Amino acid sequence: MERSLTQIALFAALIAALGLIPQLTLAFGVPVTAQSLGIMLCGTVLGAKRGGLAALLFVGLVAIGLPLLAGGRGGLGLFASPTAGFLIGFPVAAFATGWVTERLSGMGVAWAAGIAALIGGVVVLYAFGVTGMSLVLGKTWLEAALLMTAFIPGDVIKAVLAALVTAALYRARPASVASRA
Amino acid sequence: MISLTSPVKTRAHGWPAGAKVAALCAASVALFAASALWMQAAVGIGVMVLYALPGRIFLRHGMQRLWPLWPFIVLVLVWHVVTGAPADGAMIALRMLNAVALANLVTMTTTLDGMMGVVRWLLTPLRALGLNLRAVELAVALVIRFTPVLAAKGRMLALAWRARARRRAGWRVIVPFMVLALDDADHVAEALRARGGL
Helix, strand or coil: CHHHHHHHHHHHHHHHHHHHHCCCCHHHHCCCCCHHHHHHHHHHHHCCCHHHHHHHHHHHHHHHCCCCCCECCCCCHHHCCCCCCHHHHHHHEEEEEEEEHHHHHCCCCHHHHHHHHHHHHHHHHHHHHHHHHHHCCCHHHHHHHHHHHHHHHHHHHHHHHHHHHHHHHHCHHHHCCHHHC | CCCCCCCCCCCCHCCCHHHHHHHHHHHHHHHCCCHHHHHHHHHHHHHCCCCCCCHHHHHHHHHHHHHHHHHHHHHHHHHHHCCCCCHHHHHHHHHHHHHHHHHHHEEEEHHHHHHHHHHHHHHHHHHCCCCHHHHHHHHHHHHHHHHHHHHHHHHHHCCCCCCCCCCCCCHHHHHHHHHHHHHHHHHHHHHHHHHHCC
C-alpha cells in the first residue's frame, strides 16, 4: 500500500521533473518536451492502475495551480485552452498504455512497451487532444486532426524511446517494472 | 515550490474557492453557448477590466499567462479569413481567450490551500467507495516535495553526462533517472511504514 502510493507520487513528480530539465533533448532534435514520454513510461513501468493514477495526480496538481507543465505552466486556464484535450487525456493514455502492456506479457518487454505506448500515448492521447481542439477552436474533428499531424512523428519517436527505456529499466531492475510482475 | 497564485492581493483572494470554481464552470458553459461576436467582445472587455483593476503588476502577470495562446489565435484568424468568414474566426478566438482568461483569474486569486479544499470536498463522496483521503493528501505533498528533488537529480545526471560526452544528454539519461525515482519511492515507502504507515 505504502509502496504503491509512493510510486504513484514519485512518478507524478517524475513527469513534472521531465518538463523542468531543459538540458534533455530527445533523439533527432525533437524540440518537444519529454512530458508525454513520462506519461507513456507511467503506463509501461507502473502498469494500468498505478500509471493512470500517477498521471491523474499530475493533472490534478496542474489544475489546482501548480506550475508543473513544461515552461512552468499550470492552472485552470489550461483546461479551457486548445490543448486541454491532451491534458485531460493524460490519465486515460497512461492507463491504456499500462493496460496494453499488461495484456502483451507474452511478448518481449521492448515490443510490448512500444506497442502499448503507441496505442496509449499516441492513439488514445490524440483522440482526446483532437476532440478538445475541435471543440475549443470550432473546427470539425478531421480539420483539428489535420492541424495536429505535424506533431505525430515526434510522439511516435517518443513511443520508441519509451520502449527502449522500459527495456533498459527491465534489464537493470526487473522487479521494478510492475507491469511485468 | 511556488504556486501560480498572484502575490498581488486582490479582493477576490478572500472569496471562497468553491464559489469561484463553481462560478467559473457556469461562466465557461455560458461562454460556449454565446455564439454572437458582440457578446464575446463585451465579455472580453469585462475580463480585461477585471485584470486591470488590481494594478499593473497583476495585469502584466495575467497577460504573460495568456501569451502562449497567440499561435492558436493567429491560426484561427488566418483560417477564417481564408475560408471567408472572418467574423466567425474573431468570435472563436475571443471565446477561447475569454474562457482561458477567466479560468486564469480563478487560479491567480486562489491559494493552493483553497484549491485543495475544493478537491477534498469533491472527493468526499468517493470515500464511500473506499478512497483514503489522507493517502491522497499525502501523495499531493509528496509530489510537491519531490518534484524539485527529482529535477535537481536529473540536472546532476545531465551534467555528469556532459562531463564525459561531447554532446548533450540524450534520452539514455532517462533510464538512471527512473531508477533513482523508483529507489526514492522504495525508501519513502519504508520510511512511511516505519512511522506507522497510512
